[in-house]
Amino acid sequence: MCADTPDYKDTLFLPETDFPMRAGLPQREPEWLARWERLGVYEALREKARASGNRKPFILHDGPPYANGHLHIGHALNKTIKDIIVRSHQMMGFDSRYVPGWDCHGLPIEWKIEEQYRAKGLDKDEVDIVDFRQECRKFAEGWIDVQREEFKRLGVTGTWNDPYLTMDFHAEAVIAEEFMKFLMNGALYQGSKPVMWSPVEKTALAEAEVEYHDHTSHQIWVRFKPVDGALDGASVVIWTTTPWTIPQNRAVAYNPSITYGLYRVTEAEEKATVTVGETILLADALAEGVMAAAKVTGFEKLRDVPADELSGLVLAHPFRGVENGNGEWDYDVPMLPGDHVTDDAGTGFVHTAPSHGDDDYQLGLKFKLPMTYNVEPDGTYRADLPIFGGEAIIVQDGKDGPANVSVIKNLAWAGALLAKGKLKHSYPHSWRSKAPVIFRNTPQWFAAIDKVLDDGMGQYGDTIRQRALKSIEDLVKFTPVSGRNRLHSMMESRPDWVLSRQRAWGVPLTCFVKKGAKPTDPDFLLKDAQVNTRIRLAFEEEGADVWYVKGFKERVLKDLHDPEAYDQVFDILDVWFDSGSTHAFVLRDREDGVPDGIADVYMEGTDQHRGWFHSSMLQGCGTKGRAPYRNVVTHGFTLDEKGMKMSKSIGNTIVPQEVIDQYGADILRLWVALSDYTQDQRIGPEILKGTADSYRRLRNTLRFMLGALGAYDPAKAVARDAMPELEQLMLHRLAELDAQVRKSYAAFDFQGVFQSLFAFATTDLSAFYFDIRKDALYCDPADSPVRLASLTVMDALFHRLTTWLAPILPFTMEDVWLSRFPGDDESVHLQDFPDTPESWLDPELAARAQKVRAVRRVVTGALEVERRNKTIGASLEAAPTVYLSPELAQIVTNPDTFSTLCITSGITLTQGEAPEGAFAAEDVPGVGVVFHHAEGEKCQRCWKILPDVGTHKHPGTCARCDAALG
Incomplete structure (x- = not known):
C-alpha cells in the first residue's frame, strides 16, 4: 500500500x-442451569402446551436408578440419551414430558444399612422392623438429593422438584394394589420349588438380580450302585459341579436316545480309585473322557446297554448304609428318562436333586419325587442332617464353605467317588453382594404366566405369556431391532415369576392365607375387594410400614373376616415388581401422565431386557392386558478406550463429574451423540x-x-x-x-x-x-x-x-x-x-450444483499446486482458464459467478479440450485448468487483483469497493 x-x-x-472462542463450559454451565431454573423453562413448556391445546403428549418413562451412590458413566450415558429424546420431541411439536424417578426399595439399599450394622457390631434382626425400614428410607432420601443434583448438572430437564419415588406413600399403595390384582385374577400362587437363592443375603433372587462370573467349582464323578445286583454289579456314574447337592439326590436321569455301554477297567494308574476289572455304565460318546478323569489307562467295552434295560432300574444312594447316617439315605434312587440329559459333557447320566435345580424339579414333578429341605436360608445344612449338619455351602463373606469338601471326603470313604477335579466356568452371582448363589427349594410366591386370567382383558391373550408375546410381536417397536428377538425369546422360555423376597425393606405381599389350608385349596388365599381397599387406603395414608404395625391384620379384617382364621404374609415383593408397576402410579395417576398409562418410550441399557423391560412387560400384561410401552430403546455398555470393561481395581473408570470439571457437560453429551449408543x-x-x-x-x-x-x-x-x-x-x-x-x-x-x-x-x-x-x-x-x-x-x-x-x-x-x-x-x-x-427444495438445482462443485474442486486443486510451489500465496492472485466439455459448458456458464465460487480475482471459461499440461482430476472428466496470474492491481479494500483498480474516486479500490465507499 x-x-x-x-x-x-x-x-x-x-x-x-x-x-x-473459548467456551469455558465448566465455569459457565452452572449459570445457565440457574437461569433455566429461574425462568422455569420446563414448566413454561408445559404451560405452552396447555395454552395451545393441540400438542400431542409424548412421554419417555424413566427407568428408575437405585438411590445408593454417586453417578457412574453409565448413568451419564443413560440420562443424556433420555434427555436428547425428550428435548428433541418437545422441539418437534410434542408436549414432551419427563418425570425422573428413583427405585428406593430392595436389597441395594437394605444391604447398605446392613453393612453399617455389621461395621458397628449390631444385629439387624434385633432392631424393630419399622425402625429399620425408616433407616432405609432416610438412606434413600439422602442419595436421591445427591443424584438429583448430579443429573441436573448434566443438563437433564424434567420435573426435578416433583420426581417419582417408589417409596412415596401413593406409590407404595399402588404397588400393593397392582399386586392385589394378581391376587384377584388368579395369577398369584404359593409354590415350593427351587429358586436362585443368595445365602449371603438370605433371600430368593430373580434372574435380573444375577450376573455371571467365572467361578472355580469342584467337579466329581460318583458311582451309584444298582440294588439287587442288577447290571452284574456295574456302577452308574454321574458327574456334577455341585457336590453339596448329593445328600439331596432322589433320582438319576438318562436319555433313551443316547447310546450307552458297559465298560470294564483293564488298567489304571496307582492313584486311581477304580480297580482293575471294575465295570461302569457310561454314554459311549463320553466314556473316554470319564476314564481319563478317573486315571484309567486301559478299558474295554463289554456290550451296549439299551434304554429298556435302564428303564425301571433302581439304584442305591451313595450314602446308603453309611456310618452315622442314621438311615437318612437308605431309600431307593430310581433311574428316570429325561430329555434334558445330553452326551455333550459329563457321563450321560444326570444326578437329580429336585430341590436344587429346575430340570431336576420338573423331573421330580413328573415322577412325584419327594422334595428335600436340607439347606437353610443362610446356606448351611439343617442342623439335624446326619454327618453334614450345620456345614455351610457358601459362608457370609461369599466364599465356599466346607460343605463341598465334606461331601467329597465322605463319598470317598463310602467308596462312591470315582474321580474329582476342579472346573472354571461361568456361574451365577448376586449382583449386590457379588457372592455365588445356589438353587434352593423354598416356599415362595409366584405369578403364573401360563394361567388363564380372570380379568376380562383378553384382547391380546388370556395368559401373561400370550399377552407379552403379542405385545412384542405387534404393539412395540424396538431400537435396535435385535432387542425384539432377545425379549421375545426370554418371554417364550421364562418360568413363573418369583414375586417374594425374604427381606425387610420393600412393599409387602399384601395378602392373607387361611390357617390350616393347603396352597392348593380354593380358599387358601383371602380374596376380598373390601379388604384390598382398606389396605390401599391405609398405605396411602401411612405408607407400607403400617403393614408391620401390630394389630394391622385385625384392623383391615374387622367386621369382614375372623382375624384369627388367617395368617398375614410378611415377605416383601420383588423390587422389580415395584419398578414394573411404575406405569400405574406415574403414567396413569399423575397429572403429567396419560390416561391409558402407556408410555411412548422406555429407554434403558440392554441388560434391562431381563430387568425393567421384562418386569414391566410381565406386570403390565398381568394388570393392563398389554405392555405399558410403545417403544423400547436400548443402549450398550460403556468401555474404556481399549474396549475393556471399566473397573476401579484396574483404574480405568471415567467419573462423569471429572469430565464435567475438565470439559463441561456439553462435551460429555456430545460424546454420547457421537457414539452409536445401540452398541457398547x-x-x-x-x-x-x-x-x-x-x-x-x-x-x-x-x-x-x-x-x-x-x-x-x-x-x-x-x-x-x-x-x-x-x-x-x-x-x-x-x-x-x-x-x-x-x-x-x-x-x-x-x-x-x-x-x-x-x-x-x-x-x-x-x-x-x-x-x-x-x-x-x-x-x-x-x-x-x-x-x-x-x-x-x-x-x-x-x-x-x-x-x-x-x-x-x-x-x-x-x-x-x-x-x-x-x-x-x-x-x-x-x-x-x-x-x-x-x-x-430444488433437486434440479442441487444436481446442477453438484456438478459445478466438482468443477470447482478441479480449479481449487490446480490452485493448491501453485500455492505449494509458492507461485501464489492466495487464490485471489489467480485468474485461471478453465476448459470444459460441452456438457459442463452448458452448466458452468457465468465466469463472474464461477470466479466468486472459486475465490479467484477472475476466471475464463472455454469450451473445448484442455491443452497438454493442464491440471485435471481423474474423478472429474471433461475439466482442465491452466493457471494464469490475475492481471491488474490489488484492491486495498477487498484484495482482489483487477485491471480497474486505481481508476476510481477512492484510491487503490476496485469499482465494487469504490461504490461501497460512496
Whole structure:
C-alpha cells in the first residue's frame, strides 16, 4: 500500500460478536442451569402446551436408578440419551414430558444399612422392623438429593422438584394394589420349588438380580450302585459341579436316545480309585473322557446297554448304609428318562436333586419325587442332617464353605467317588453382594404366566405369556431391532415369576392365607375387594410400614373376616415388581401422565431386557392386558478406550463429574451423540480430546454466523426467488436437513443427527459457503442484493442449527441464542424447530450444483499446486482458464459467478479440450485448468487483483469497493 493510500479496514463489515472462542463450559454451565431454573423453562413448556391445546403428549418413562451412590458413566450415558429424546420431541411439536424417578426399595439399599450394622457390631434382626425400614428410607432420601443434583448438572430437564419415588406413600399403595390384582385374577400362587437363592443375603433372587462370573467349582464323578445286583454289579456314574447337592439326590436321569455301554477297567494308574476289572455304565460318546478323569489307562467295552434295560432300574444312594447316617439315605434312587440329559459333557447320566435345580424339579414333578429341605436360608445344612449338619455351602463373606469338601471326603470313604477335579466356568452371582448363589427349594410366591386370567382383558391373550408375546410381536417397536428377538425369546422360555423376597425393606405381599389350608385349596388365599381397599387406603395414608404395625391384620379384617382364621404374609415383593408397576402410579395417576398409562418410550441399557423391560412387560400384561410401552430403546455398555470393561481395581473408570470439571457437560453429551449408543461405547482421555476438538470446530462455525448476523435487519430479508443460486442451494440443503433431522430424532438416532449437522457446518458452511461469501459480506455495499440474500440465509441457518443442536448441546446453544437474543426471558429451549418450506427444495438445482462443485474442486486443486510451489500465496492472485466439455459448458456458464465460487480475482471459461499440461482430476472428466496470474492491481479494500483498480474516486479500490465507499 502506498503511503497516501487510506486504510480501508474500518469500512469493511467485519464480523462482530461477543460470543467467545473459548467456551469455558465448566465455569459457565452452572449459570445457565440457574437461569433455566429461574425462568422455569420446563414448566413454561408445559404451560405452552396447555395454552395451545393441540400438542400431542409424548412421554419417555424413566427407568428408575437405585438411590445408593454417586453417578457412574453409565448413568451419564443413560440420562443424556433420555434427555436428547425428550428435548428433541418437545422441539418437534410434542408436549414432551419427563418425570425422573428413583427405585428406593430392595436389597441395594437394605444391604447398605446392613453393612453399617455389621461395621458397628449390631444385629439387624434385633432392631424393630419399622425402625429399620425408616433407616432405609432416610438412606434413600439422602442419595436421591445427591443424584438429583448430579443429573441436573448434566443438563437433564424434567420435573426435578416433583420426581417419582417408589417409596412415596401413593406409590407404595399402588404397588400393593397392582399386586392385589394378581391376587384377584388368579395369577398369584404359593409354590415350593427351587429358586436362585443368595445365602449371603438370605433371600430368593430373580434372574435380573444375577450376573455371571467365572467361578472355580469342584467337579466329581460318583458311582451309584444298582440294588439287587442288577447290571452284574456295574456302577452308574454321574458327574456334577455341585457336590453339596448329593445328600439331596432322589433320582438319576438318562436319555433313551443316547447310546450307552458297559465298560470294564483293564488298567489304571496307582492313584486311581477304580480297580482293575471294575465295570461302569457310561454314554459311549463320553466314556473316554470319564476314564481319563478317573486315571484309567486301559478299558474295554463289554456290550451296549439299551434304554429298556435302564428303564425301571433302581439304584442305591451313595450314602446308603453309611456310618452315622442314621438311615437318612437308605431309600431307593430310581433311574428316570429325561430329555434334558445330553452326551455333550459329563457321563450321560444326570444326578437329580429336585430341590436344587429346575430340570431336576420338573423331573421330580413328573415322577412325584419327594422334595428335600436340607439347606437353610443362610446356606448351611439343617442342623439335624446326619454327618453334614450345620456345614455351610457358601459362608457370609461369599466364599465356599466346607460343605463341598465334606461331601467329597465322605463319598470317598463310602467308596462312591470315582474321580474329582476342579472346573472354571461361568456361574451365577448376586449382583449386590457379588457372592455365588445356589438353587434352593423354598416356599415362595409366584405369578403364573401360563394361567388363564380372570380379568376380562383378553384382547391380546388370556395368559401373561400370550399377552407379552403379542405385545412384542405387534404393539412395540424396538431400537435396535435385535432387542425384539432377545425379549421375545426370554418371554417364550421364562418360568413363573418369583414375586417374594425374604427381606425387610420393600412393599409387602399384601395378602392373607387361611390357617390350616393347603396352597392348593380354593380358599387358601383371602380374596376380598373390601379388604384390598382398606389396605390401599391405609398405605396411602401411612405408607407400607403400617403393614408391620401390630394389630394391622385385625384392623383391615374387622367386621369382614375372623382375624384369627388367617395368617398375614410378611415377605416383601420383588423390587422389580415395584419398578414394573411404575406405569400405574406415574403414567396413569399423575397429572403429567396419560390416561391409558402407556408410555411412548422406555429407554434403558440392554441388560434391562431381563430387568425393567421384562418386569414391566410381565406386570403390565398381568394388570393392563398389554405392555405399558410403545417403544423400547436400548443402549450398550460403556468401555474404556481399549474396549475393556471399566473397573476401579484396574483404574480405568471415567467419573462423569471429572469430565464435567475438565470439559463441561456439553462435551460429555456430545460424546454420547457421537457414539452409536445401540452398541457398547468407548470413552477415555483421547476420545474426549477428539470430542472436544469436534466441538471447537462446530463452535467456530456458529461464532462466524453470529458475527455476520450482528447487523442483520429482518425487514430487509430477501425472498428465495430473488436470491442467487448459491443461496437457493443453501436453502435446499436446509430443507433436506430438516427432513433428515426430524426423521433421525424420531428414530432416536442422534449419531445420525449430529454427523449430518457437523458435516454440513464444517464442509458445506465453513469450508464452502462461508468461505465464498466472506467477500460479499465484508466488502459489498451494505444493501447489495448478494449481501442481503446471504444474511437472509444466515438467519435461516441460525434458527435451524441452534434449535436442531439444542437437544444435544443445551448449554452451548443457549449461549449462542442469548448472544443474539439477550432478553431476560429468552431461551432457545422455549423454541420449536422452525417450519421449513417445502418450496426450498430444488433437486434440479442441487444436481446442477453438484456438478459445478466438482468443477470447482478441479480449479481449487490446480490452485493448491501453485500455492505449494509458492507461485501464489492466495487464490485471489489467480485468474485461471478453465476448459470444459460441452456438457459442463452448458452448466458452468457465468465466469463472474464461477470466479466468486472459486475465490479467484477472475476466471475464463472455454469450451473445448484442455491443452497438454493442464491440471485435471481423474474423478472429474471433461475439466482442465491452466493457471494464469490475475492481471491488474490489488484492491486495498477487498484484495482482489483487477485491471480497474486505481481508476476510481477512492484510491487503490476496485469499482465494487469504490461504490461501497460512496
